[in-house]
Amino acid sequence: MNTTVDYFNVGELFGEEYLLIRDTIRDFVRAEILPTIDQKAQRHEEIPDLMKKLGQIGALGPFVSSAYGGAGLDYMAYGVIMQELEAGDSAIRSAASVQSSLVMYPIYTFGSEEQKNKYLPMLASGDCIGAFGLTEPNHGSDPSNMETRLVKDGEGYRLNGAKTWITNAPICDLAVVWAKDEEGKVRGVIIERTDVGFSTPEIKDKWSLRASRTGELVFDSIYIPSERLLPDVSSMRGPLSCLNSARYGISWGVIGAAIDCYQVALQYASERTQFGKPIAAYQLQQKKLAEMITEITKAQLLSWRLGVLKNENRATPQQISMAKRNNVHMALQVARESRQILGAMGIVGDYPIMRHMMNLESVITYEGTHDVHLLITGQDITGISGF
């Protein structure tokens, strides 16, 4: 695994600092993830102590200030980290994405000083595993119609409802959950594992993201002290801004998975001989490889530019949607084509391609489906909602 595929010298657009970060994360993935990831995914097990290991390399909340335990880096660095982690496996990038963009980001952005001091350092170190609850059994693409309710009870609130398809639900120590209050306003609430009435049943037997645990968050009249509400947001802006940060990271991450598939396919095609020649000599296979490197290069340029805009606080949600949609689709296509180049060998765990391909089937659905992101672009350019 080597993510230096860089046909247009995009790396020259980065400073040395980013290349150092890239190499550090790449070394981590080689040493800690690659030796066991196939076995873990096949057995539907997670990497032991993954979150703590990610904390040790500064991959959790890299954009959070060092005053709260973060690495104090910018969004370009966050993107580079996501790319290298997903070259290992989308489950690893998903763990870092959720913890960073969906749990630390809302506490950092909308939380009180007490909440930031209490939760961010232990989330940054990975001593505490966070989950993000937005999707519900009846509301996936339309979370604004959520049914989870927060009702005033004395000095605090009662929370009732359920979230589903939640990354790390079965192993989370806390969850940032979005619910509607009695005025219909969307509020962010911090739930702790020990809260009475909180349970997290697991969704088993997934064919995708098998090295990541997924489950439900069930709230059976949980009492929430008022200091557990995020004070600085009371609308869909809260969860949507978290998704923006995560989707941005995904646009980078999937480039790592695509490069890993492309490199394996290129090498295999050069070594595998059929009809007396390496299969890389045949135009049909060259077309596949040439189109892959073209699409990877376009995705790299898109994400690099998006990183510049994000650092300048100018990246719009619509631009992020376009990059997420384009790059995930690109990675999935690269994985599918790469798998074919390997013939029968493409379906075994000796090679990472099938694992990446199955993982990307989740990535193209979560954080806004492929269709929904197209509708976001459509609405932006026409001014008409196609939802």
Ligand SMILES: Cc1cc2nc3c(=O)[nH]c(=O)nc-3n(C[C@H](O)[C@H](O)[C@H](O)COP(=O)(O)OP(=O)(O)OC[C@H]3O[C@@H](n4cnc5c(N)ncnc54)[C@H](O)[C@@H]3O)c2cc1C
């Ligand atoms: C492995 C995994 C991990 C996840 N982790 C999390 C997490 O940590 N936290 C969290 O909150 N959620 C999480 N999700 C949930 C994910 O965000 C949702 O699955 C996603 O938003 C889609 O919702 P849905 O599955 O209910 O599909 P639906 O919304 O039911 O959509 C089904 C299909 O209908 C299409 N569709 C929907 N509306 C329209 C429309 N208006 N026009 C045209 N087509 C439409 C969609 O594009 C899709 O193809 C995760 C999902 C997976 C698979």
